[in-house]
Amino acid sequence: MPLSILDNFYLSDEELENSPSRQHGIDRETETTLRVYGCDLIQEAGILLQFPQAAMATGQVLFHRFYCKRSMKDFNVKKVAATALWLGAKLEEVPEVSQHPEKLVRKVLVTVDRICSRREDAKPSLLELSSKAYASFREALVRYEREMLKAFGFITHVHHPHKQMLNYCQVIRADTAHHALMQEAWSIVNDSLRTTLCLRFRPHVIACGAIFYAARRLHVALPEEPPWWRVFGVEEAGMFEVVRVMHELYQRPRAEHIPVFRHILPSKPPTPVLSPAPGAEKRGGPLDGASAERGAVPAAPVAAAALAAGLGGAEGGGGGSAPRAPTSIGGGGAPRLT
Structure with a gap:
């Protein structure tokens, strides 16, 4: 394959x-x-x-x-x-x-x-x-x-033991002589899907285990000289493990839901951090000690005053030029958000 x-x-x-x-x-x-x-x-x-x-x-x-x-x-x-x-x-x-x-x-x-x-x-x-x-x-x-x-990994093919179980029953002539055996084995194969047998053994091993267990439950004799399961390439250890797991399953009480799923609450989105534009540190950074002593004025009030002066000149007709956008004053750049 x-x-x-x-x-x-x-x-x-x-x-x-x-x-x-x-x-x-x-x-x-x-x-x-x-x-x-x-x-x-x-x-x-x-x-x-x-x-x-x-x-x-x-x-x-x-x-x-x-x-x-x-x-x-x-x-x-x-x-x-x-x-x-x-x-x-x-x-x-x-x-x-x-x-x-x-x-x-x-x-x-x-x-x-x-x-x-x-x-x-x-x-x-x-x-x-x-x-x-x-x-x-x-x-x-x-x-x-x-x-x-x-x-x-988008690989979802599945092989079930049902078809092989029916074929094995036909080979050992259990389909005509013991129809109840085949029906019981079919039910056991269906119930085996509740266990992890499908993750441990290949379908032909599960099929033989289901037939063996069904025969023991119904007291039906099957050929043992030579052992019928070896004809299908199945070892006793694997077949007996299937029987053991199925017997334990039938001894369990009805399964009830146990809450183990953890409800993960959505976390609070982080506060965005604004990084300075390229070259912002060169154009104007935080005030150092010398500029503070000289009484440097922050950029925002100076820019507002410049804009008001421009608008006033335009209204008085003294200057016909349109007001310019506020410019940065040395040492008065906007503070960085950290």
Whole structure:
């Protein structure tokens, strides 16, 4: 594949432990909870919007990748989830993106906000399109989308394990003999998108882990002589790690939002500093001690007096020339602002 040399989306465990959020003081449990929460938002909103599963899956992968580049303290989890869903719909070519893009943006924003409001408020509210909250949310979506593309280097291709899982089930004859196994493995693959498995393992490893875990949950025997997963080039260690992570996910309570985003208030604009024009110091600077003793007069009063004298001469008809602009008197330049 031509893009394989640019495929830098798979990280080691050490790199995941040193994510930007961890560097900003967010502990592992909080980061994991917020990752699950954001992916839940994407999945639920996608279902309500009747998006294809590929769009929701792509959005969840992009969500995880983004928080490997940026911190949860700098980018709001809810708004990143909405942006990832919108970008996933664009990448998977949801028809409404090209037909009615503005209408689809409104649907995404209102749906995500409604889900968050229903989860967190006793009396959920509806996001009004004419409100400042909607305008702020839409502006954030545009800004976050641009930030996502910059973080990814505009490389947004995603490979999902769903298709490989179905092919593997056909190879081991699990699609006809045990249809429930294939359905269970499909659900496990979908749920794996709530974890960072998509950042640690390639799709064929996740596919084998989902089949293995589904077989154990349904007590279905699969070929083990030779082990079926080795036929697909998967090692036991990677497959068992996928099973362990998924088992821990199913033991977790429902993820709730934890406020970690820091609202950075706009700082007061600095006071402008006026620099002197070139050569101003030569034409006239601050009064030194000698000129002060001689009683030098500041430039502004002298200039005003000169202008008044000129106007008086013009009115009396003594001088027919027009008044000249005030000139600088030696040592009487305007003070510098520092």
